[in-house]
Amino acid sequence: MNDLIIIPIIKLLVIFGVCMLFITYTTWLERKALGHFQLRYGPMRVGYHGLLQPIADGIKNFFKEEVVPDNADRAVFLLAPVISISLAVMLLAVIPFGDSFTLFGKRIDLYLANPSIGILFILGFATIGSYGTILGGWSSGNKYGYMGGLRASAMIISYELSMAFAVVSIIMVTGSFSLVDMVAAQHHMWNIVREPVAFLVFLISGIAELNRTPFDMPEAESELCCGYNIEYSSMKFSLFFLAEYTHLFVFASLVTTLFLGGWHGPILPGVVWFFVKTFIVIFLCIWIRATIPRLRYDKVMKLEWKFLLPVALANVIATGVVLTLFG
Amino acid sequence: MDKSEIIVVSRGRGEKGNYVKPFLKGLQYTLGNFFKKPITVQYPDQKTARSARWRGLHRLNLDEKGELKCVACGLCAAVCPSQAITIIACEEAGDTRRPESFEVNELRCVFCGFCQEACPKGAISLTKLYEYVDYSREDFLFDIARLKTTGEKWNS
Numbered sequence: 001m002n003d004l005i006i007i008p009i010i011k012l013l014v015i016f017g018v019c020m021l022f023i024t025y026t027t028w029l030e031r032k033a034l035g036h037f038q039l040r041y042g043p044m045r046v047g048y049h050g051l052l053q054p055i056a057d058g059i060k061n062f063f064k065e066e067v068v069p070d071n072a073d074r075a076v077f078l079l080a081p082v083i084s085i086s087l088a089v090m091l092l093a094v095i096p097f098g099d100s101f102t103l104f105g106k107r108i109d110l111y112l113a114n115p116s117i118g119i120l121f122i123l124g125f126a127t128i129g130s131y132g133t134i135l136g137g138w139s140s141g142n143k144y145g146y147m148g149g150l151r152a153s154a155m156i157i158s159y160e161l162s163m164a165f166a167v168v169s170i171i172m173v174t175g176s177f178s179l180v181d182m183v184a185a186q187h188h189m190w191n192i193v194r195e196p197v198a199f200l201v202f203l204i205s206g207i208a209e210l211n212r213t214p215f216d217m218p219e220a221e222s223e224l225c226c227g228y229n230i231e232y233s234s235m236k237f238s239l240f241f242l243a244e245y246t247h248l249f250v251f252a253s254l255v256t257t258l259f260l261g262g263w264h265g266p267i268l269p270g271v272v273w274f275f276v277k278t279f280i281v282i283f284l285c286i287w288i289r290a291t292i293p294r295l296r297y298d299k300v301m302k303l304e305w306k307f308l309l310p311v312a313l314a315n316v317i318a319t320g321v322v323l324t325l326f327g
Numbered sequence: 328m329d330k331s332e333i334i335v336v337s338r339g340r341g342e343k344g345n346y347v348k349p350f351l352k353g354l355q356y357t358l359g360n361f362f363k364k365p366i367t368v369q370y371p372d373q374k375t376a377r378s379a380r381w382r383g384l385h386r387l388n389l390d391e392k393g394e395l396k397c398v399a400c401g402l403c404a405a406v407c408p409s410q411a412i413t414i415i416a417c418e419e420a421g422d423t424r425r426p427e428s429f430e431v432n433e434l435r436c437v438f439c440g441f442c443q444e445a446c447p448k449g450a451i452s453l454t455k456l457y458e459y460v461d462y463s464r465e466d467f468l469f470d471i472a473r474l475k476t477t478g479e480k481w482n483s
Contacts, residue, residue: 035365036365037358038360039365039367040367041365041367041369287354287357291353291354292353
């Protein structure tokens with residue numbers, strides 16, 4: 001009874017709570033770090049150095065008026081943010097946050113589920129989650145939103161490929177689809193050493209999948225004035241926003257799990273290492289956002305189809321050859 | 328043909344991949360900025376220095392006896408380009424001319440400082456006060472009592 005219901009529920013609440021807190025404060029970190037990258041301060045007025053800003057934003061959005069445009073497809077319009085956030089949060093279930101430990105004589109694993117196809121689960125659900133973006137853009141009855149939705153679908157179709165091929169080479173090295181096994185396989189050597197090319201491809205296409213700044217086609221502020229979420233207000237916008245940052249967190253923890261040795265690390269406990277590495281990857285994403293302007297749409301497509309995909313494919317073949325000869 | 332006459336419209340294949348180094352350079356530059364102190368002035372908490380010639384709200388100056396220096400000559404009202412100053416003079420026998428009412432509409436004023444320049448008695452001058460907010464338009468019609476004590480309301 002305990003093992004089946006109570007422990008998973010406690011784990012669920014703790015993991016959900018901690019991750020949501022981390023994600024909420026990622027928004028604060030992003031605004032703050034972007035500010036400092038541009039010699040500004042970022043949020044300063046709500047709490048010490050704006051520390052209560054995310055909470056204030058949440059409360060504000062909660063009490064704002066819900067607006068549904070007249071020519072929106074109402075059902076889909078309301079459904080889109082729900083798809084976005086629920087599928088993003090589901091991804092948290094399979095991420096191994098740390099080593100298993102013993103509490104009151106019970107062995108507790110720091111993950112909610114360990115399906116044998118963990119990485120496929122993440123790739124699949126992350127892609128379905130982008131339906132939220134696409135449907136949100138298409139259903140809002142706005143041309144900017146429509147363009148954003150179109151671009152989102154094109155981006156997802158393209159960059160999913162190179163991302164998957166980068167993951168394939170990791171699967172070949174570790175010999176398992178399970179994220180827990182992948183972490184265990186990196187006990188002695190991180191995958192970034194074995195697969196540096198896959199790491200770069202994964203990082204670039206991951207940032208593209210997240211629709212973050214060098215590739216933020218669906219929400220290009222200057223050309224689409226916010227793109228797919230242009231007609232969304234109040235809590236529905238918040239859900240999109242939260243889903244975006246949940247995806248960022250999941251992406252950062254995937255990079256950690258697949259390439260940076262997961263929770264492995266000296267001295268400190270595994271969970272701390274996991275969050276430190278995740279934080280570093282998130283910071284890297286923000287850093288890149290602060291540095292590079294948005295690419296032109298055709299160049300984004302060119303980068304994927306003419307560069308990343310061939311490189312990822314070649315990397316898979318090279319990994320296969322090396323594994324066959326020396327493995 | 329001389330080489331300098333050739334305008335290159337498309338670079339060769341070899342040069343096309345040359346964006347890795349500028350990319351890293353850019354990352355280095357932004358990281359350098361990250362560790363620098365921001366140049367933002369936290370305005371309501373920190374304030375920048377005003378110039379000595381800053382033109383803010385008006386003030387009517389008093390002489391040694393504590394009376395208005397103003398003799399209601401009307402030069403300031405005449406020179407004012409936005410007609411913000413209204414003076415009604417009062418002349419009694421055996422007494423100096425003085426303004427009966429002196430009204431400055433701070434919402435019309437463009438803070439050019441001409442009134443200050445035109446005044447022969449040095450009676451009107453512009454303070455350095457630039458932060459003024461209030462609830463109604465009437466609050467910005469400064470009468471004599473208000474002009475004598477300009478700034479006390481917001482400075483306290």
